[in-house]
Amino acid sequence: MNLAIKDIRHGLFRFVLTCFGLGLLMTVVLAMIGIYNGLVADALAVVKAPAADIWVVEAGTQGPFAEASAIPADTRDAVARMPGVAEAGAITYQTIEAAHAGKTLRLYVIGFEPGRPGGPQRIAEGRSLGTSHFELLADRKTGLVLGDTIRLGRDRFSVVGLVEDAMNSGGDPAVYVTLADALSLQTALDPAAARVQVARGDQGIRPATVAAVIARLEPGADVALLTATVRQWKHLAALSQAEQEDLLLASVVDRARRQIGLFLGILLSVSAVVIALIIYTMTMEKLKQIATLKLIGAPDRTIVALIVQQAMILGISGLGIGLALILLVKDNFPRRVVLEPFNALVLTGIILVVCLVASGLGVRAALKVDPATALGG
Amino acid sequence: MTPGDILVNVQGVAKHYGEGETRVDALRSIDLRVHAGEVIALLGPSGSGKTTLLNVIGCILAPTAGRVELDGDAVFDGKWLRSDLRRLRLDKIGFIFQAHNLLPFLTAEENVSVVLDLAGWPAEKGRARARELLDYLEVGHRAKVKPALLSGGEAQRVAIARALANRPRIILADEPTAALDSGRAQLVMDLLRKLATEQEACIIAVTHDEKIFDRFDRLIHLRDGRLVDA
Numbered sequence: 001m002n003l004a005i006k007d008i009r010h011g012l013f014r015f016v017l018t019c020f021g022l023g024l025l026m027t028v029v030l031a032m033i034g035i036y037n038g039l040v041a042d043a044l045a046v047v048k049a050p051a052a053d054i055w056v057v058e059a060g061t062q063g064p065f066a067e068a069s070a071i072p073a074d075t076r077d078a079v080a081r082m083p084g085v086a087e088a089g090a091i092t093y094q095t096i097e098a099a100h101a102g103k104t105l106r107l108y109v110i111g112f113e114p115g116r117p118g119g120p121q122r123i124a125e126g127r128s129l130g131t132s133h134f135e136l137l138a139d140r141k142t143g144l145v146l147g148d149t150i151r152l153g154r155d156r157f158s159v160v161g162l163v164e165d166a167m168n169s170g171g172d173p174a175v176y177v178t179l180a181d182a183l184s185l186q187t188a189l190d191p192a193a194a195r196v197q198v199a200r201g202d203q204g205i206r207p208a209t210v211a212a213v214i215a216r217l218e219p220g221a222d223v224a225l226l227t228a229t230v231r232q233w234k235h236l237a238a239l240s241q242a243e244q245e246d247l248l249l250a251s252v253v254d255r256a257r258r259q260i261g262l263f264l265g266i267l268l269s270v271s272a273v274v275i276a277l278i279i280y281t282m283t284m285e286k287l288k289q290i291a292t293l294k295l296i297g298a299p300d301r302t303i304v305a306l307i308v309q310q311a312m313i314l315g316i317s318g319l320g321i322g323l324a325l326i327l328l329v330k331d332n333f334p335r336r337v338v339l340e341p342f343n344a345l346v347l348t349g350i351i352l353v354v355c356l357v358a359s360g361l362g363v364r365a366a367l368k369v370d371p372a373t374a375l376g377g
Numbered sequence: 378m379t380p381g382d383i384l385v386n387v388q389g390v391a392k393h394y395g396e397g398e399t400r401v402d403a404l405r406s407i408d409l410r411v412h413a414g415e416v417i418a419l420l421g422p423s424g425s426g427k428t429t430l431l432n433v434i435g436c437i438l439a440p441t442a443g444r445v446e447l448d449g450d451a452v453f454d455g456k457w458l459r460s461d462l463r464r465l466r467l468d469k470i471g472f473i474f475q476a477h478n479l480l481p482f483l484t485a486e487e488n489v490s491v492v493l494d495l496a497g498w499p500a501e502k503g504r505a506r507a508r509e510l511l512d513y514l515e516v517g518h519r520a521k522v523k524p525a526l527l528s529g530g531e532a533q534r535v536a537i538a539r540a541l542a543n544r545p546r547i548i549l550a551d552e553p554t555a556a557l558d559s560g561r562a563q564l565v566m567d568l569l570r571k572l573a574t575e576q577e578a579c580i581i582a583v584t585h586d587e588k589i590f591d592r593f594d595r596l597i598h599l600r601d602g603r604l605v606d607a
Contacts, residue, residue, distance in 0.1 A: 001487065001494045003480075010482030010523070292478045295437065296539070297467025298495050372437045374478050375428060375551045 003293075003302070004309035007286070018278055019317040025274060026322025027329075029267045029347065034330060034337030036260040041338045043169035043253040046108070047244050050091065050118045052214035053223055055239045056230050062237075064093055064211035065169070065244070066251040071236060073183070073208040076116075082229065084221030089116030090210040092182045095172060100150045105142055107175050108168040109152065111182020117214050119176055126161035132178055137161040141173035152177070153185045169253050171335045183208050268350065275318075276358035279311045283362030287369050294371035303366050311359035315351045319344075382449070384546050384579045385411040385434055390443030392429055392602075403429040404440065405602040413546065416570050416580040418590065421599035427583045428551065430599065434581065435470055435549050436462045448546050467496050471540030473582075475552035477532040479524040485511060485535045486520040492542040510538035514568065530561040537565070541572060548573070550582035559588050566592035 008015050047065065055064075056071065056079050063069020073090050080088040092111035097104050112118030114129045120137060126146045129135045136157040138144040148159045157177065166174035177185070217223065223240045230238035239247065249257070283290075290303055323344060330337040392404040404426045411417055419427040432438035433445065436452060445453040448469050452459055459465055466472075479488045486507045493503035511517040514534040516527075524532055533556065540548055548569070554562035566589045573580050582593070590596060598605045 001491055001500070003482075003491075006487070007482040288478070289480050289482075292474075292480065294463065295435075295466065295472055296492055296495070297463045299463055302495065370437075372432050375432065375435075375437075375472070375474060 003306045004313065007306070008310060008313065019314060020321055022274065022314060022318030023321025023325060025271050026318050027325040029264065029271060030322050030326040030339060031333070031337060032260060032264045032267060033343050033347065034326065034339045035335055036257065036264065037338035037340065037343065038336035039253055039256055039260065040249065042167050042171055042336055043248050044245055045165050046168050046174065047248055049120055049166060050214050051121060051216065052117055052241055053217040054215050054227055054241070055244050056213040056215065057237050057239065059235050059237045062247055062251070065248050069211050070209040071213065073210045075236065076213045079213050079215050082226060084217050084226055085215045086218045087117055088213055088215040089113045089118040090179055090213050091118040092179065092186065092211045094186060095168070096152060098150055098152050100144065106172045107142060108172040109182060109185060110174050110176050111179040112176060113179045117216050120163040120166060122163065123161045124164045128161055129176070129178055130160065133181055134158065135160045137163055137176040139163050139166040139173035139175070141167065142175065169248065179210065272354045272358055275311065275315060275355055276361050278314065279307065279359045279362040280365065282310060283307055283366050288373060290366045291369050291371050291373035294369070295374045300367060304363050307362045307366055308356065308359045311355040312352065315355035319348060319351050382413050383410050384413050384448050385409065385581065386446040387434065388444045390433055390440045390445065392433065392438065392440045402602045404433070407604055409597065409604065411579045411581060413577045413579055414574055415594050416573050416592065417595040417597055418593040419581065419583045419597050419599060425599040426602040427599055431549050431551060431581065431583055435472065436466055467492070467543060469545050469547055471545040471548040473536055473540045473548065473550035473553045475555045477536040479532055479535055481524050484521050484523055485516060485527065488524070488535055489538045489542050492539055496543050506542060507538065510541060511535065514538050529556050533557060533565060537568065541576070544576060546578045548578055548580045550580060552584055553582055554584065554586050554589055562586060562589050
């Protein structure tokens with residue numbers, strides 16, 4: 001006879017309500033884990049998107065994500081000619097705000113050369129950029145759809161393709177335009193400002209600069225050798241893909257990551273205290289019944305099993321409810337929430353340990369109760 | 378063992394709480410023998426030591442001194458002689474409480490069979506024994522009902538069935554009729570007496586209920602921790 005199950009069934013409504021409350025807490029814990037994962041995934045998405053092997057940036061900088069980097073656009077030709085480089089492309093990044101459908105969109109504009117590295121790996125809907133100007137590929141999170149037009153700078157662009165999970169470390173969704181359009185967007189001045197510059201004698205001729213040149217290597221090419229070779233050109237620096245990813249995580253998202261990690265720790269501690277209190281209260285309400293059980297001869301293991309099993313059922317049910325809720329609402333979060341089966345598995349392990357420890361208080365109270373308490377009305 | 382044998386043998390049992398000026402002697406050199414088939418009452422004013430004596434016999438409370446034998450086995454002689462006191466209670470002692478103390482989350486039948494489950498009986502056999510006892514106590518038709526829906530009399534009969542489930546030879550009752558009206562109290566006592574005879578058990582009850590005094594073989598009076606009259 002399983003006393004824990006019998007007791008739960010006896011007060012099912014109350015138990016379910018308690019589980020639901022705990023489930024809401026688990027939803028928050030899972031949301032924090034998901035946001036943490038999302039932060040890392042978002043940060044890496046923009047680095048991983050071009051599928052590059054090396055990043056050539058301005059010397060003395062750790063660009064283009066951790067620091068600003070500006071190098072001549074024709075660096076691409078020099079890099080492309082290096083032995084072991086299969087293909088190279090110039091790329092720019094900038095964040096702009098643009099009005100669309102009565103709302104202001106914050107967009108991460110990526111300029112790339114169609115046919116060269118730097119564009120999205122997969123287009124979810126529509127086609128890639130087919131002309132040199134005024135077309136863009138948008139992440140679905142922008143809210144733009146195929147055929148929409150949007151004004152960026154002084155020009156209006158048409159949405160010809162949609163991509164997924166392309167954003168910067170701040171969560172701003174990305175749009176891809178041609179490098180030419182991106183450079184124009186970076187340098188084109190408002191007409192009034194341009195007139196002032198011309199009046200000052202500025203001819204408006206500036207060398208084209210890009211944020212970075214990325215290269216894909218031929219099979220067997222030595223990444224370390226190539227980056228070392230690039231560094232010999234004193235005005236350039238080079239990073240491998242792995243170095244770029246590590247740099248981004250260490251410098252760009254590290255503080256946010258630690259903050260969320262700390263918050264997650266606090267939430268798990270709160271969960272442990274809440275579970276401990278619930279189990280303790282449930283046990284205290286049953287002290288007379290536990291005394292009766294002891295009096296009629298129930299061994300300690302029966303009493304401990306009653307409490308620990310209820311704690312486990314409570315924890316697992318709460319976690320189950322939390323998982324169901326977060327899966328239902330995760331797409332409504334402003335930032336990406338990424339949950340992997342591994343996260344659920346680890347959290348299950350943590351919750352089981354928390355429940356086991358938390359039930360210790362209840363078990364202690366139950367084992368201390370004097371069976372004589374059951375006598376005397 | 379045949380009816381009439383000594384089931385409870387308490388010799389020189391004393392129990393005190395505290396020391397020095399705060400010392401309270403709850404029991405002072407108690408000698409008591411109860412035979413199989415006997416139904417005895419422990420009487421006395423509040424604080425006279427009735428419940429303490431019941432707790433000592435029920436192996437819930439260790440006396441300060443003395444010797445206790447239950448069903449022929451010495452269980453206490455200056456110290457507990459057995460480490461598995463709960464098992465001892467499960468096998469040899471049945472408890473009937475003033476407020477029935479049925480587990481609210483179990484049905485009447487489960488409240489009885491839980492004792493047998495703890496004793497290691499197979500589930501089916503335990504359920505059959507529980508039904509047999511409930512039928513015998515005329516509450517078989519309420520077997521699937523939880524305690525909250527039982528009347529006072531029904532609940533007390535289920536509690537008696539639980540106390541008898543593992544066929545203990547010593548039944549300790551703490552105010553077993555306190556929650557019952559006069560008629561039901563007489564019926565319960567008649568039932569206990571019948572069971573004592575049939576199961577060759579002894580029944581020791583703490584009671585203040587004068588209306589049932591005539592149902593006991595012996596009335597044992599305690600005052601200030603001493604037996605004053607038997």
